[in-house]
Amino acid sequence: MMIKVDNLGVSYGHGQNTIRVVKDISFEVAKGETFGLVGESGCGKSTVLGALAGRSKNWSGSIVIDGETANPKRTKSQLAKQQMVFQDPFGSIHPRHTIGRTLLEPLEIHGLDRREERIEQILREVGLPHNFRYRFPHQLSGGQRQRVAIARALILKPQILLLDEPTSALDVSVQAEILNLLKDLRDREHLTYVLVSHDMAVIAHLCDRVAVMQNGIFVEVTKRGNLLLGKVSHPYTKTLLDGSRGYVSARPRRLGTACEQLIVQR
Template sequence: MNEKPMIRVDNLDVIFGHGRAEVRAVRGVSLDVARGAAFGLVGESGSGKSTVLRAIARLLPGWTGSIEIDGAVLGHRRDRAAARRMQMVFQDPFGSLHPRHTINAILSEPLEIHGLDRHEPRILKALEEVGLGVELRFRYPHQISGGQRQRVAIARAMILEPEILLLDEPTSALDVSVQAEILNLLKRLQRERGLTYLMVSHNLAVVAHLCDRIAVMNRGRIVETLTVEQLRRHDVAEDYTRQLLSASAGFDRAAARSLVTYE
């Protein structure tokens, strides 16, 4: 008997606005992510990939379809138990960290919300796990580098000991040299903790570094699902995926302009 997936999404739709202003941002998206696996959603800006992630995190109202975590159906309201099991790391670490809170206060907040004790040892352990020294503990986000801020964001997610991380373009705001460090950190944490990842990115190389399977999104739909081995071999079925591969090989204005879209 097959083990139930850690994340299951079935026929997810997300609509913004009403009447003439209505936009169907996500259209019938279905996907499964196995326990301990890393699954990537890729596509150009506006493809709906981040909207899928935010619906799973219950940060958006009004979605329809079904979302299950470890076999349990999620409602539209966030609840503490599910939130503790499933944490999110956002694209912009500077925007996601309170600018007037110290790193210590930022890491203390989720512990207070979830009523957890032993704050100091938990904070010290979280900093150590993401490769940050204790000397940063009482600094503010503007006093540390972008890569360090993203490590703090990851530490904040990990301090609740979740089973799932939702990763929304976690390296796109960072320098290329720092991106590799953050990806390697995420890969190590997944291996050590047995985490399940659902990652969104427009960068195929980033997704291929971290993920086992990849779904390509365009205009709110999943148009193709691949293994990372198929992606590396360019063994793809859709023209849109081929053009994404071509564009990701280097900055190609002609390729970007010619991307296929689906009505």
């Protein structure tokens, strides 16, 4: 088991102003699996990722990563084992650093060698030309920036990628390219993903299992096949599927077989 979470709770604020955002959720993610978190904005999806990544310190419960207990303060090796890709490719990359400098920084922090070789290799893996290392973020498209963000996450050779709405800021056709890239990378590198999204088509395309969140709890955990067939039990999950029907149907069929099945079944 790559990820095991028991009774995870996350709160913000102090005393009477404390707000409990995530309320004692438990789940497991097998090695090589993609586990999705779906739900409306503010339900706690990204907060779960923050706790897994070590960004959020004020959590309770138990998090075990690849058999090792993770505390709120992580070691460098624990941080390197799982990396995060953020929603906004325009805000997650330093605007005054070249792409090469952006990719070099994690290598320097973790004291890794063969830095030039690693940078060239990771650019190839995400489908960017070698000379992009000399460009600045403003010279790249949104999809190219997100490829850089993925490259930065992968350059440390993590076992886990935490994906926080990785395509929501991109055009639909570019979304398809990034999703297919993530799928290829997962299969080739045997990666484990935890994917946050509000888009049921994205979830259906990439995830093996899905947890539906509402008000900080899991109301249902189901397999992708059940989601595609509409075989869900909780009213909120049914509402999300119903809400996605018209939206998904209006989108170009470029996200692959799973999304096409979702369109047909819904």
